[in-house]
Amino acid sequence: MKSEQNNKNAETLTALQELIEVVAKLRDPDGGCPWDLVQTPQSLTQYVIEEAYEVVDAIKSEDKSHIAEELGDLLLQVVLQAQIFQEYGDFSLKEVVEGISQKLIRRHPHVFGDVSVQNADEVNQNWEQIKAAEKGETPSNNQLTEKLSGYTRKLPPLTATMKISRKAAAAGFEWEDIDGVWEKFHEELQEFEQALASETPERQEAELGDLLFTIVQIARWKNLDPSEALQGTNRRFIRRLKIMESVADRPLSDYSLPDLEILWQKAKAILSS
CATH class of the missing domain: 1.20.890 (cAMP-dependent Protein Kinase, Chain A)
Known part of the structure; x- marks a missing residue:
């Protein structure tokens, strides 16, 4: 069985090497693709996002061939980004792969070390602690807000709102029961209606945001995914x-x-x- 797995791994590495060579050829100034040659990490970010969403959509379709195809498209974006940064002299796919491998080893001491865990919750707690230590973070009065600010920069709005809501609730910023959430919803709905009737577009947008934020709180309380x-x-x-x-x-x-x-x-x- 181990020999069979080793053979599959070798075949996978061969296929990955072929992809690396194909991408390098596309980026070769001598005979490469004009479109690929003018791309930058910044110009490709939209495709990284699009391909990630297409992978999710394919997984939901449960069409195995479609999933494999979309994963390939997403992998292309990783290899292409690494190729461009290698040309810049910054790093290569080697550093990318080594980096994620070492990160996984560090953050799974219960697998690669002698740490014992009882359940997935303990795994998550260890993960967050190790992640904080890697970044040199120490407890501070603004540590929570720094993390929440990161969500707003990096995630789609609905996903960020759910993350912010969960982290704030875990820190104690929470209603006693869902009745309090519903009261807040009706309060925000009334304020939104008033803003639409007599306030500036800026205030209307702000009140709409407050209303949407509260709806996400209801979703969290009911274990629903708003996205x-x-x-x-x-x-x-x-x-x-x-x-x-x-x-x-x-x-x-x-x-x-x-x-x-x-x-x-x-x-x-x-x-x-």
Whole structure:
């Protein structure tokens, strides 16, 4: 069994080496691809994000070949970024791979060392402690806010809000029960309505943000994923529109609002049948 695994590992390394060589050729000033040659780490960031989302979407589809394809596209972004930084003389894919391997070893002392853990929660606690030590962090009055600020810089807004909410709750900034969250929701909804009626666009946007933040708190209390919930709504909305287009005898823009509502209800009925 071990010999078989070693053979598979060797085949994987051979395939990875081929990808590295292909990317290097694409970036070769002598005969490379004009598009690849003008790319920079900054210009490629949008593709890193897009490919990551496409991997997630493929995993949800449970189509194995599609998952493998999208993982390949994401891996390409890693190899291409490393290739460009190697050309700059900064680091190569070697440093990237060595770095993540050493990080995994350091942060899993219960696997690679003599530390004992009882469950996944203890693994997470050790991970956070080791991560803080690696960064030279020590407890301080603003350590929590520094971490929360990092979420706002690095994560999509809904994901960042959920992270901020969980960390703040763990630090004691929490309602006693969900009734308090609902009270806050109705308070923020009223303030948003008032802002829409009589305040500036800046205040309206601020109150909308407060309302959305509170909705995420409700989701956290109910163990719901707000990002997944919104994605699901987006998908359902598109599916309904597609059915409306399929049963319509002219462009949807030619229909009156009451007629569109009739088509919308037909689409809902078809999807629920």
